[in-house]
Amino acid sequence: MKPISKTATNVHESATLAVDALAKKLKAAGEDVVGFGAGEPDFRTPEHICQAAIRAIKDGMTKYTPASGLEQLKKSVCTRFKNDFDLDYTPAQIVIASGAKHSIFVALMCLLNPGDEVIIQEPYWVTYYEAIEMAGGVPVVINTIEENRFKVTADQIEKAITDKTKLFLLNNPSNPSGVVYTREELKAIADICVKYDLYIISDEIYYKLMYDGKEFTSFASLGEDVKERTIIVNGISKSYAMTGWRIGYTASNKELAKVMANYLSHSTSAPSTISQYAAIEALEGDQDSIEDMRKVFEERRNYIVSRVQAIDGLSCLVPDGAFYLMVNIEKQIGRTIGGKLIQNGDDFALALLEQEKVALVPCTSFGLPNYVRLTYATSIEEIGKGLDRIEEFVK
Template sequence: MIFSKKAQKISTSLTLAITAKAKQMKADGIDVVGFGAGEPDFDTPENIQNAAVKAIKEGKTRYTAASGINELKSAIIDKFLKDNNLKYESNQIIVSTGAKQCLANVFQAILNPGDEVIISAPYWVSYPELVKLADGVPVFVETDENNEFKYNLESLNKVVSDKTKAIIINSPNNPTGTVYSEEELRMIAEFAKEHDLVIVSDEIYEKLLYGNEKHVSIATLSEDAYSRTIVINGVSKSYAMTGWRIGYAAGNKEIIKLMSNIQSHMTSNPNSIAQYASVEALNGSQDDVMAMIKEFKNRRDYMVKRVNEISNISCIKPKGAFYVMVNISKVLGKNFEGQAIKDSLDFARILLEKEKVAVVPGAAFGVDSFIRLSYATSMESIEKGLDRIENFVKNI
């Protein structure tokens, strides 16, 4: 029997696999420190929990419109206007089962076989796989740590072709924590205009910014940028609602309609209870979000300082999200207790075996001389895990 060749070419998510392995080791009684998870360790705020319970008790547990309830679309429209100065109508909004489904929908809606999508490396693990599932071709732009892993015009001009259909921006970025400035976004917007590209702007970490950083949505920069941008967002990261699975997208109404048609057949509506809870997340008090951001900043500052105090590894300070990309290039090619560390996969595997610390190898993001640490875990775990990493690196 011959199975789908396309499906067989799709890689598993290394981040989810590593997180699952760390959880299993913990369940087996092993003292593992997990730096893999891309989710806040905080509980969903109580007002959001209460809204979900209320929805259940009021019987709001049936099918909804496939593209989302009107109450949530209205809350999303208000959010875009208040936070981003972006004006959308209801027919420009879709609510999906997580931001990941929004991304899958948009690629299904815009790509034909052989169409190319520009992606910066390091990249979130699912971007290339979602493009391939939609019969597209991911085209990677290598970025430089010295430039905070950002696109530049020279690198973009090297990869664009007559087959290029779209470009992905992720700011704040997973896995690097990079935040694009308005000037940098204007360059990308002009590039997209020149080559008539769809801009897919993943802004899921929008609220997780530190210091004086400001989030700018590329869709605000011009009428042209607005018309060609699909903004991807959701409640998962900002409101500690990863398991609730609510994401949303906004943009060109023709593309949103295609996305809605696709979703109506693929999954139908997102979870009804989670949608009502998300209305409260967007409309209710933001105090818990602010408290979470303050704690993330403390953890980031500590992690960056500690990493840079360890000989032979280093990192730049991320400006958003909750990840640190650690440069391990100086230890590659060396050995730990007779085991060769040829690449980031070896580093992560041996570290987990010997020191019981789970990290994500940079190979998952297209950069093999790095590992990713998440500081979406307790300060106690961060301190313990970094002590173990220091001991590991010291003995390489």
């Protein structure tokens, strides 16, 4: 038989989903596994949002919608942008897709020509690298260091720019580091992007999960010239505990939005109509439950950080947002634990899962082999139990 697509066969399995799948398999086999792997809130979708979906079904809202989403949902997105960031968008600039991951993919497909370079920073969310390649682009990865809180600087970006650079892809707050950029840092990056005529995709999916009273700056709010070349990616999955509903959205200039709408019209069409009605309620309805969830995440962050920092041989930065913690395991490299030689985060994660039944994600696939990622989207009790086991493992 003739070979199947080279682009498709080059795509790797998502490491985060793979660890999660293994942990679920062990759990199904009756093992007492503590899961720090999955990147999704453990909360149920708030009741008023579920009711909106049920209403939509009962009212017969079960037909196709326009490929780029319901006008009413686009208006709700515009209202959120106005209320949250004082940003003015019109519905024609909004494109609804099947999750933020899908929004990123479609934006890349519509922006890149073969060989176009996309600058990303390490540690990066696994999907970026793969999606850029799937869209025919070339990922250019900038290394960052813990001493600079894993932030990329405007200077580093400027040095990475070539005549093939098309865009800079930013994730703020970051998965996996939980780090958040200040307005000044973003402004310096934006100036470089404007100077070299780059697009920016700013993935702001975790923007509602901010801690210590820190303020979040949306990239598009850095000036009209910046807004024009920025594609904001957002969605309801993380902030509203709605991962399974599959709604993401972008805000961009009208020309790109139109191209993305055309692209969607021949691929997925619109996401589920029922989910779109639920998303309207999520974005426009009562936001108190969202703040309640954020507060719980903050308590968990404080607890998990204090536990990790108390373990001899492990360390971590204090994350400003999202629900991830990157743990530095450099001091474990070269050790043999339970008969297993630890050479990187992959070995650490596998040995920990086998010996202590704790699932976490090695950061190898995020570009940092000497780190592992823990998700604190799980109860304080589970976090405590898992950290007891990690402490025992490292001892």
